[in-house]
Amino acid sequence: MECLARLPGVGAKTSERFAYHLLRAPEAEALDLAHAIRAARERTKVCSECCNLDEVDPCAICADPARDRGLLLVVEDPRDIASFEGAGHRGLYHVLQGRVSSVEGIAPEDLTVAALVARVRRTQPREVCLATNPDLEGEGTAQWIGARLRELGVTVTRLARGMPAGANIHQVSTSILADAMAGRRPLP
Amino acid sequence: MECLARLPGVGAKTSERFAYHLLRAPEAEALDLAHAIRAARERTKVCSECCNLDEVDPCAICADPARDRGLLLVVEDPRDIASFEGAGHRGLYHVLQGRVSSVEGIAPEDLTVAALVARVRRTQPREVCLATNPDLEGEGTAQWIGARLRELGVTVTRLARGMPAGANIHQVSTSILADAMAGRRPLP
Numbered sequence: 001m002e003c004l005a006r007l008p009g010v011g012a013k014t015s016e017r018f019a020y021h022l023l024r025a026p027e028a029e030a031l032d033l034a035h036a037i038r039a040a041r042e043r044t045k046v047c048s049e050c051c052n053l054d055e056v057d058p059c060a061i062c063a064d065p066a067r068d069r070g071l072l073l074v075v076e077d078p079r080d081i082a083s084f085e086g087a088g089h090r091g092l093y094h095v096l097q098g099r100v101s102s103v104e105g106i107a108p109e110d111l112t113v114a115a116l117v118a119r120v121r122r123t124q125p126r127e128v129c130l131a132t133n134p135d136l137e138g139e140g141t142a143q144w145i146g147a148r149l150r151e152l153g154v155t156v157t158r159l160a161r162g163m164p165a166g167a168n169i170h171q172v173s174t175s176i177l178a179d180a181m182a183g184r185r186p187l188p
Numbered sequence: 189m190e191c192l193a194r195l196p197g198v199g200a201k202t203s204e205r206f207a208y209h210l211l212r213a214p215e216a217e218a219l220d221l222a223h224a225i226r227a228a229r230e231r232t233k234v235c236s237e238c239c240n241l242d243e244v245d246p247c248a249i250c251a252d253p254a255r256d257r258g259l260l261l262v263v264e265d266p267r268d269i270a271s272f273e274g275a276g277h278r279g280l281y282h283v284l285q286g287r288v289s290s291v292e293g294i295a296p297e298d299l300t301v302a303a304l305v306a307r308v309r310r311t312q313p314r315e316v317c318l319a320t321n322p323d324l325e326g327e328g329t330a331q332w333i334g335a336r337l338r339e340l341g342v343t344v345t346r347l348a349r350g351m352p353a354g355a356n357i358h359q360v361s362t363s364i365l366a367d368a369m370a371g372r373r374p375l376p
Contacts (some may be wrong), residue, residue: 073369080357087365127304129372134351146375160371162348163322164355165363169268175353177275181261184317185371187334 025121035185049119051112053078067092070126074116074145086130094119099132108144116145120152129157137152237307239283239300241266255280258314262304262333264321272319281309287329289322296332304333308340317345 004017022030046052047059054060059082063069071091073084084093088134096111100129120128132138146156161179163172193203211217234240235247242248249255249269259279261272263285272281284299308316316337320326334344338349349367 061216077358077359083357083360083362083365084369087362087369089369106332110290129369130375131357131368133356135356137352142375150375156375157372158375160348160350160373161353162367162371164351164360165349165367166323167352168321168323169263169271169292169319170265172271172352173354174271174275177271179350180319180347180351181272181275181317183350183371183373184345185348187318187330187344187346 019049046093049164050093051079051097051115052093056161066090069123072120072125072128074128074132076138076141080131094127094128096132096141096145099137100144101137103137108141111141111146115154117148117184120149120154126156127155127157129159131159134161147188235283238281239303240269240281241283249281254278257311260308260313260316262316264317264326264329270278270355280313282316283331284320284333285323288332291325292364296329299329301333301336305336305340308337308342315343315345317347319347321351322347327340346353 001012001015002020004010004018005012007015010018015080017176021031026153038092044053045055045057047054047057047062049062050060052059052061056063068091072094073089073091074094074097075081075084078095078097081095082094094112094116096116098106100106100108100111107142129144130145132141142158146158149156160183162183163169163180165174169177189200189203189297192198192206193200195203198206210221215237231243232241233243233245235242235245235250237246237250240247240249244251254297256279260282261277261279262282262284262286263269263272266283266285269281282300282304284301284304286294286299288294288296288299318330318333325327334346337344348371350371351357351364351368355364357365
């Protein structure tokens with residue numbers, strides 16, 4: 001129960017429910033979970049190129065010759081990669097493994113920025129898009145990294161901010177509308 | 189009850205509750221509502237310049253000499269104006285009074301597009317921003333109007349689409365991420 005209660009969002013009650021389930025379920029089910037946890041930890045590697053998590057190094061994306069090597073999307077978290085893959089990104093990634101946060105005590109040095117700078121210097125991509133989240137900490141992280149990358153002469157971009165597709169003007173916040181007005185573009 | 193049940197979102201049960209409330213409340217409260225409805229209908233005018241609703245014609249915004257007359261924001265609905273005022277728009281507006289919708293049987297001729305075209309020809313603004321909603325019908329409406337306005341040689345723009353401020357990459361839809369990637373901009 002103590003171990004289970006350390007999972008995110010799991011408290012005393014839920015860990016108790018999990019523990020009794022694991023005791024009463026068929027033995028194979030419980031041992032499968034134990035095995036999967038051990039195997040996942042043993043097999044998962046950090047890609048030495050992009051800092052993504054995978055079972056191989058370099059990761060499957062970095063190793064794929066069909067990807068556009070000129071466009072790097074810099075994301076906070078390995079989970080963001082699945083989102084951008086679904087949205088059709090065909091370039092490469094760089095995983096920061098977090099974001100600068102004074103609240104959580106995360107400094108720029110705790111992220112993989114040094115690896116990113118070394119990689120940009122070595123591979124000379126035509127564009128680095130900083131795809132951190134559109135909030136205060138994500139924006140601050142993007143500004144900090146952008147300042148370092150610009151010294152290398154690479155084009156640095158940011159994801160578009162504006163109206164979310166499918167939204168209604170009545171329902172979105174003032175800051176979303178302000179972004180949408182500031183970023184207005186020629187009608188295609 | 190029949191009259192009250194025609195209000196949007198009010199069904200049989202709610203209209204019954206409203207009706208009994210109006211019968212049992214102090215007489216002044218009931219008569220105030222009756223009077224306010226009548227007064228609002230009698231006094232509200234459609235602005236002959238921008239088709240907004242107001243008690244004066246031209247409306248308070250069109251009559252304000254401090255507004256930037258070179259920038260027209262074209263909105264679907266008078267209620268959108270309050271949103272954009274809150275977000276800091278200091279130009280003028282044009283209210284379409286709806287959107288092209290095959291489902292609801294609304295054709296371009298049912299909107300105030302002819303008045304918009306005449307106004308643009310007459311006042312020659314430097315930019316018309318089509319601020320219809322970022323969904324299928326709003327997009328279609330913008331394309332239809334944009335084609336007519338471009339013949340007049342005016343710059344036609346659209347609100348930015350992208351990540352809503354404060355959102356999280358894990359939680360937004362694929363189409364929002366695709367917009368955010370397509371519209372990415374130089375880091376400011």
